[in-house]
Amino acid sequence: MENQKFSIEDISSEDINYFENLGIHQKLKHKFIEIYLDIWAKNVGYNSKRPLATVDFFDLYAASGWAYDQHTEDTWAGSALLAAKAFGEYPKGRLLLLNSYDQDSVKCQKQIEILRRSILNLENYPHVIEKTKIISSEIHKATDIALGELNRNFPSLWILDPYHPDQLPWEIVEKISSTVGDPYENRATGQIAQKKPELIINLMTSILQRNMDRKPELFSSAIGMSEEKWRPIYKKYERKYIEQGNEKCTRHVILDMYADRLSKLYNKEPIIALVNAAEGGVVYTMLLVTDNDAGYHMMRKKMDEWHNYKVYKWKSEAEVSVFKKHNPDQSDLKQWF
Numbered sequence: 001m002e003n004q005k006f007s008i009e010d011i012s013s014e015d016i017n018y019f020e021n022l023g024i025h026q027k028l029k030h031k032f033i034e035i036y037l038d039i040w041a042k043n044v045g046y047n048s049k050r051p052l053a054t055v056d057f058f059d060l061y062a063a064s065g066w067a068y069d070q071h072t073e074d075t076w077a078g079s080a081l082l083a084a085k086a087f088g089e090y091p092k093g094r095l096l097l098l099n100s101y102d103q104d105s106v107k108c109q110k111q112i113e114i115l116r117r118s119i120l121n122l123e124n125y126p127h128v129i130e131k132t133k134i135i136s137s138e139i140h141k142a143t144d145i146a147l148g149e150l151n152r153n154f155p156s157l158w159i160l161d162p163y164h165p166d167q168l169p170w171e172i173v174e175k176i177s178s179t180v181g182d183p184y185e186n187r188a189t190g191q192i193a194q195k196k197p198e199l200i201i202n203l204m205t206s207i208l209q210r211n212m213d214r215k216p217e218l219f220s221s222a223i224g225m226s227e228e229k230w231r232p233i234y235k236k237y238e239r240k241y242i243e244q245g246n247e248k249c250t251r252h253v254i255l256d257m258y259a260d261r262l263s264k265l266y267n268k269e270p271i272i273a274l275v276n277a278a279e280g281g282v283v284y285t286m287l288l289v290t291d292n293d294a295g296y297h298m299m300r301k302k303m304d305e306w307h308n309y310k311v312y313k314w315k316s317e318a319e320v321s322v323f324k325k326h327n328p329d330q331s332d333l334k335q336w337f
């Protein structure tokens with residue numbers, strides 16, 4: 001947490017039981033989120049000749065705001081506190097809405113309490129406090145509440161980071177992304193445009209991979225199509241990979257299909273990063289979907305700068321970057337933080 005100006009003094013060892021208990025690789029997930037939030041806080045909003053736009057940030061799976069690795073005893077900011085920091089740095093933040101929900105009511109209350117306390121303790125960003133709303137609802141209700149608060153004619157960034165694919169059904173992604181602003185003329189291009197929420201999605205690809213045959217309904221829910229509809233498309237994509245000599249292609253096919261769905265909702269293809277587990281293998285996939293030209297190009301550039309990741313082409317434009325070719329360990333991570 002160095003350099004982040006968060007106050008952790010009030011955090012007790014009991015509180016740590018309610019932090020996200022993660023492996024060190026999960027830092028890479030937070031790094032992906034942080035990179036884009038940072039671009040937002042420092043660049044995106046400043047690229048227009050017009051007065052700075054307000055921004056709304058939403059984190060619909062906020063948990064306690066903290067993450068913890070029991071092996072290294074390292075503690076770091078989760079998505080909600082990263083969002084709070086970026087929101088605090090951006091001069092015209094309008095709303096920071098955090099949804100912290102857990103089925104276990106004791107855990108839920110405790111996480112909300114830690115989150116609230118952590119926001120109140122943001123040393124350098126006191127104005128964040130008055131602009132933050134913390135809610136606690138299951139994702140369907142939380143989405144409706146959040147959309148009711150959204151200023152849809154101005155930019156917004158949504159972080160969707162569930163544990164499990166069935167906690168983020170496609171209908172949620174579609175509902176958020178189709179809540180657009182009134183049409184306006186983009187002065188740079190002369191074209192009619194509409195503001196559209198920008199999304200950072202954590203797709204739990206490893207769970208989906210394991211369950212394509214055992215529990216196909218998981219993928220149906222994540223991609224918003226019946227198995228009858230997606231299975232033939234899946235087979236078609238799979239054939240393409242097998243013909244190229246890539247037999248183990250389940251993850252590629254899942255990603256291609258998910259990215260296809262997203263790119264139909266946005267003018268740009270998603271930027272995708274795979275995150276490896278410490279013990280090897282990709283655990284989950286981070287996706288950024290946005291129509292925002294400045295944000296999109298800066299994020300691609302940033303990803304390019306982030307060294308030795310593997311890139312493969314998805315369609316003509318999109319790229320998939322593996323954060324680390326090797327299993328991330330502490331020494332590997334040093335160059336990141």
Ligand SMILES: C[S@@+](CC[C@H](N)C(=O)[O-])C[C@H]1O[C@@H](n2cnc3c(N)ncnc32)[C@H](O)[C@@H]1O
Pocket residue numbers: 020060061062063064065066067077078079080101102103137138139140142161162163167
């Ligand atoms: C992966 S954790 C979020 C971690 C957090 N984004 C971070 O970076 O620290 C997922 C959170 O979503 C919550 N959750 C699970 N199912 C949910 C649902 N149906 N609706 C809303 N939240 C849910 C979990 O209790 C957990 O707090």
